[in-house]
Amino acid sequence: MARRQRTALVSSLRRRKTGNVVMLALTYIAALLATLPLVFILFHLLRQGASTLTPDFFTNMPRPVGEAGGGMSNAIVGTLILIAIACAIGLPVGVGAGLYLAEKRAGALAMTVRFLSDVLNGLPSIVLGIFAWQFLVRPFGRFSALAGGIALGAMMIPLVTRTTEEMIRLVPNSLREAALALGYPRWRTSMSVILRTALPGIVTGALVAVARIAGETAPLLFTAFGNQFWSTSLDEPIAALPLQIFAYAISPYDEWHAQAWAGALVLIVIVLIISLAARHVTRARFGSATD
Amino acid sequence: MIAEEIEDSPRKPCLAARELSAFFGRSRVVSNVTIDFRDREVTAIIGPSGCGKSTLLRCLNRMHETAPGATVSGTVTLDSTDIYAPGADPIAVRRHIGMVFQRPTPFPTMSISDNVTAGLKILGRKAPRGKDAEDIVEGALRHAGLWEEVKDRLGESAIALSGGQQQRLCIARALAIRPRVILLDEPTASLDPLSSQKVEELVYQLKQDIAVVIVTHNLQQAARVSDRTAFLLLGDLIENAPTNTLFTAPADPRTEAYITGRFG
Amino acid sequence: MILAGVAPGDRVYQLAITAFALVVPALLVLIAIAIGVAAWPAFATAGLSFITSSEWNVQAGKFGAAPAIYGTLVSSFIALLLATPLAVGVAIFLSEIAPKWLRQPVAFLVDLLAAIPSVVYGLWGIFFLVPMLREHVVPFLRDTLHLGSTPLFSGPAYGPSMLAAGVILAIMALPYISAVTREVLLAVPRSQRDAALALGATKWEMIWDAVIPYARSGIIGGIILGLGRALGETMAVTMVIGNRPEISASLLAPGYTMASLIANEFTEATSDLHLSALMAVGAVLFTITLIVNAIARWLVWRVASGPRS
Known part of the structure; x- marks a missing residue:
């Protein structure tokens, strides 16, 4: 009797151990499968995009179908302009709101703003495009770079707000007290001591936000619209790399497909550089903290 | 200074608390404390942990109220001006009554010399510059006994200094704005014995010019550095006497119990 | 002594x-x-x-x-069906199983x-x-x-399809789900794990019976967050779904989502009226994602602030 129970126990243990190994192995497979698409995408981008990616691509304007060569100089410049406008709006508002959240912590308004900024962060980007179109394109009767930049800036706000808040919370309270004890007004304490100490983390957050909006396309359909010609004017339609990639990708021409791949490669390199820079800033910060 | 004034003992108080109580929300952590702190003397505040000694100290330069839910009642006068009067600005108060904390708090993004002048920079256009600023940095660092150790690396980051050096840097930073009083909240609690000794020597130097109030849980330290000692228990001021008297002939049995190590 | 001084x-x-x-x-309002005003004429006409x-x-x-509403829901459902096990698997791998040196690089990827x-x-x-779905996956299925006889995989398979949209959305939602899941798994206290191991649980039993239940509502929050992403995703879907406003039982037929309908037309x-109709689609999308996100955040917050008694 006791013996039979023992055998049952042993066989159940063996079964449990097998289950353990199988499930653990499955998580390895999940990790492999999850990283596979990235490898595929990067591989295809390099293979398809690299051959079209000549210096001309960066300096030439788009050419009509049938003409070889051509580039996306206008779209690259356009994307940089849009990012600049977005930063001019998203950074001050986001950092300011982040300061507010860090300072008020559990106040009713702070809780509401924190929750709503998370909700805003989850809204589809196309919705922000409609918002900018309704208020900034429709009344003026023209698409514009400014409307596009504002739509992207609005997307940055919740991202920058939450990272700013988190980074400021990492600054020890003792530094704040030390500044107050020296007779610093609160605003000087925030600006000269707290923000300055949290700066590397906030820069990281800002870079992550920029990386995310740099490739945004949907809101630009309603605002910046795209432009086949050279334009840097803020109140006119402006070309953007993601828009150009989209237009070329859904076209029926092979030359344009090649251009789309090259554009996508440039875009992903920009995004990767920004993402890596963000990681580097973070590492530099923690490196100095351990000295 | 006129000789008679120095002879004139007991010296008149420069900082005085009357019926001072401090609260966190509804709970009272300091109860009706009345105490004088005299110019060019070191006053030590001792007591078991949680007795409210740090809170009492933080009421003396209006730092207590910076914590959420913290309130104060009673008065504190600095040279007979009420620092809690309706027109008094806590920022101005803190510039006359400096404070140094338990853990060194150098500003990590600033150099050593920038840390010393941190309190002056907020004066804006009136802030000293160039040679004036250099003189102030040197003066404050010499005063804090740190000059010889850091004079060749004033531009380096302050977080490269040792803990003891950082603490003396914080004292130099507090001295650079020429306060009337300096409050030290367990300034050696996080330091090694050698660094602690240097800070104690510095406290002795400081009282040549200004009033010093030091909170400490180390009775030997209180006995070594202070002229007067105040004993606080559960927010009540039990006894306040010349240090010699308090440690040799305490008037209250609770003081005696504490200094002979029977509780706390 | 001057103590007065205004700041x-x-x-x-x-x-x-x-x-x-x-x-x-203010931005949300x-x-x-904006969406309400732009959508109003279409709602007023069509009711x-x-x-x-x-x-x-x-x-x-x-x-x-x-x-479009049907397409949005179906493509997002396919995405979650594919992405959830993978994302949770990766999160478990990264927080519980992977050797230290492998965690950083895999998490980064x-x-x-x-x-x-x-x-x-x-x-x-x-x-x-x-092309890969058309030439390899569909013949395999x-x-x-032998799934060709079921309505789900019947009909001609040109290429752009609901299935393609679902697969691409799965890839795009995966990092969001796994990031949140990893975060909540890391928030599970050590004591929960130790208690399970002390009872003689295997590592997997510890994860499944002690760690996952503790983090469950956070994981669900992460999945719903991923759902929010999938519902509103525009460009990638527009490019692979085929953009045809028809409801078809077959996943191999082209379809439409709300976001791709707006972007495409x-x-x-x-x-x-056409413009207003597109904005009205945006209004439906806005409402749905707003609700989904609010639920997700609420669930994640509940875990982050610890279990309440």
């Missing part, structure tokens, strides 16, 4: 940061107003049939968004998936994912697994 700076500073903080709720009718005929001025722009996914989808919309 107008502090008041200005408080006002400024409060104003910046108020931008966030403005978005709601409730806007969301129940499946006839989307621009020439006839008939706007029924049901196919998975996070990078979230950094790839939507339009790049779309490009890759058009030229690689769609039909011939090897916006530039060619000339009549005011």
Whole structure:
């Protein structure tokens, strides 16, 4: 009797151990499968995009179908302009709101703003495009770079707000007290001591936000619209790399497909550089903290 | 200074608390404390942990109220001006009554010399510059006994200094704005014995010019550095006497119990 | 002794940061107003049939968004079905199982998936994912697994399809789900794990019986967050779904989502009613994602602030 129970126990243990190994192995497979698409995408981008990616691509304007060569100089410049406008709006508002959240912590308004900024962060980007179109394109009767930049800036706000808040919370309270004890007004304490100490983390957050909006396309359909010609004017339609990639990708021409791949490669390199820079800033910060 | 004034003992108080109580929300952590702190003397505040000694100290330069839910009642006068009067600005108060904390708090993004002048920079256009600023940095660092150790690396980051050096840097930073009083909240609690000794020597130097109030849980330290000692228990001021008297002939049995190590 | 001195700076500073903080709720209100105003004519014309009718005929001025709503829900459902086990598996791998040296790089690669722009996914989808599905996956499903006779995999398979949209959305939602899941798994206290191991549990039993239940509502929050992403995703879906306003049982048939409908028809919309109808689709999308996100955040927050007794 006791013996039979023992055998049952042993066989159940063996079964449990097998289950353990199988499930653990499955998580390895999940990790492999999850990283596979990235490898595929990067591989295809390099293979398809690299051959079209000549210096001309960066300096030439788009050419009509049938003409070889051509580039996306206008779209690259356009994307940089849009990012600049977005930063001019998203950074001050986001950092300011982040300061507010860090300072008020559990106040009713702070809780509401924190929750709503998370909700805003989850809204589809196309919705922000409609918002900018309704208020900034429709009344003026023209698409514009400014409307596009504002739509992207609005997307940055919740991202920058939450990272700013988190980074400021990492600054020890003792530094704040030390500044107050020296007779610093609160605003000087925030600006000269707290923000300055949290700066590397906030820069990281800002870079992550920029990386995310740099490739945004949907809101630009309603605002910046795209432009086949050279334009840097803020109140006119402006070309953007993601828009150009989209237009070329859904076209029926092979030359344009090649251009789309090259554009996508440039875009992903920009995004990767920004993402890596963000990681580097973070590492530099923690490196100095351990000295 | 006129000789008679120095002879004139007991010296008149420069900082005085009357019926001072401090609260966190509804709970009272300091109860009706009345105490004088005299110019060019070191006053030590001792007591078991949680007795409210740090809170009492933080009421003396209006730092207590910076914590959420913290309130104060009673008065504190600095040279007979009420620092809690309706027109008094806590920022101005803190510039006359400096404070140094338990853990060194150098500003990590600033150099050593920038840390010393941190309190002056907020004066804006009136802030000293160039040679004036250099003189102030040197003066404050010499005063804090740190000059010889850091004079060749004033531009380096302050977080490269040792803990003891950082603490003396914080004292130099507090001295650079020429306060009337300096409050030290367990300034050696996080330091090694050698660094602690240097800070104690510095406290002795400081009282040549200004009033010093030091909170400490180390009775030997209180006995070594202070002229007067105040004993606080559960927010009540039990006894306040010349240090010699308090440690040799305490008037209250609770003081005696504490200094002979029977509780706390 | 002068103790008086005003600090107008502090008041200005408080006002400024409060104003910046108020931008966030103000932005949400403005978005709601913008969409409401733009969508109103279409809602007024079509009434409730806007969301129940499946006839989307621009020439006839008939706007029924049901196919797009259906397509959005189905493509997102496929995405979650595919992404959830993978994402939770990766999160478990990263927080519980992987050797230390492997955690950082794998986490970085998975996070990078979230950094790839939507339009790049779309490009890759058009030229690689769609052909691969048509030439390898669909024959496998039909011939090897004999699923061709079920309605889900019947009909002609041109390429752009609901299935393609679901697969690409799965890849795009995966990093969001796994990031949140990893975060909540890391928040599970050590004591929970130790207690399970002390009872003689195997490592997997510890994860499944002690760690996952503790983090469950956070994981569900992460999945719903991923759902929010999938519902609103525009460019990549527009490029692979085929853009046809019809409801079809087959996953191999082309379809439409709300976001892809707006993006695809916006530039060619000339009549005011057509434009308004597109904005009305945006309004439905806005409402759905707003609710989904609010639920997700609430669930994640509940875990982050610890279990309540």
